[in-house]
Amino acid sequence: MTAQTYEQPLRIFIGYDHRQAISYNVLQFSIFRRCSKPVAITPLFLPSLPLTRTGLTPFTYSRFLTPWLAGFQGWALFLDLDYLCRADLAELFALTDDRYAVMVSKNAKRFEWASLILFNCGHPANRVLTPEYVQDPQQCRNPHGIDWVPEDLIGDLPREWNHLVGYDPPRADAKMVHYTQGMPVFEETKGSEYAEDWKKEHAKANQTMGWQDLMARSVHSAKTNDGRIVAKLHPDAITR
Numbered sequence: 001m002t003a004q005t006y007e008q009p010l011r012i013f014i015g016y017d018h019r020q021a022i023s024y025n026v027l028q029f030s031i032f033r034r035c036s037k038p039v040a041i042t043p044l045f046l047p048s049l050p051l052t053r054t055g056l057t058p059f060t061y062s063r064f065l066t067p068w069l070a071g072f073q074g075w076a077l078f079l080d081l082d083y084l085c086r087a088d089l090a091e092l093f094a095l096t097d098d099r100y101a102v103m104v105s106k107n108a109k110r111f112e113w114a115s116l117i118l119f120n121c122g123h124p125a126n127r128v129l130t131p132e133y134v135q136d137p138q139q140c141r142n143p144h145g146i147d148w149v150p151e152d153l154i155g156d157l158p159r160e161w162n163h164l165v166g167y168d169p170p171r172a173d174a175k176m177v178h179y180t181q182g183m184p185v186f187e188e189t190k191g192s193e194y195a196e197d198w199k200k201e202h203a204k205a206n207q208t209m210g211w212q213d214l215m216a217r218s219v220h221s222a223k224t225n226d227g228r229i230v231a232k233l234h235p236d237a238i239t240r
Contacts, residue, residue, distance in 0.1 A: 009019055010093050012078075014078075014081060016045045016058065022185060025206075026081065026205050027083050031089055039089070051110055063114065065129065067129050068123040075118060077093070078119065082179045082234070092175075092176075095157060101125035102146060103155035107159060112167075118155075127232065160174050163178060164178050173226065185198075220232055222234070224238060
């Protein structure tokens with residue numbers, strides 16, 4: 001019998017904030033509809049994690065649990081909530097280099113390096129990132145500066161993979177757009193770069209076909225006396 005080979009999903013962890021669920025929905029939709037490989041997307045929902053430490057967002061610190069959640073094996077991607085994916089994330093994973101413990105886009109704002117992190121989860125340097133370590137501010141002091149990893153173990157990703165709207169000079173080829181000053185759903189940020197792209201993605205993420213197109217020929221439909229096709233639960237449905 002011939003051995004089967006399987007495509008392992010790309011593991012992606014997204015920080016979740018219940019105050020802006022719309023951002024999570026648009027981001028995950030923008031990821032899987034462009035990706036050429038299967039993806040396994042996990043929201044970092046704080047109540048489900050062995051962590052209570054928070055900051056500006058519920059996922060301020062939970063992002064650093066990514067290697068632990070991945071069983072300290074393989075590569076995994078963490079993303080802030082406020083992104084739009086405009087490219088195939090398989091291309092990003094193709095940039096992984098086992099020489100590094102983490103890979104980030106080293107843009108001018110170092111505090112934003114941790115907004116998109118490719119974790120080499122099995123690297124010895126990441127073994128320190130346990131729930132106990134991340135929870136303790138005395139040990140885990142400046143993780144957003146990637147302080148648990150020596151500088152020579154921090155790989156650099158092309159800038160288009162973490163384009164900071166409002167900080168970086170405008171560009172037309174951004175692959176991951178980071179609305180770090182706020183999603184363009186807000187009045188204060190509605191005219192920001194790539195605002196229309198996000199709005200179009202939001203519209204696609206929340207669309208649906210009409211019931212007649214989706215269900216009229218299914219076992220869940222029925223006719224009425226006047227020949228209309230309705231759901232079986234409709235009061236005029238003839239279900240005999």
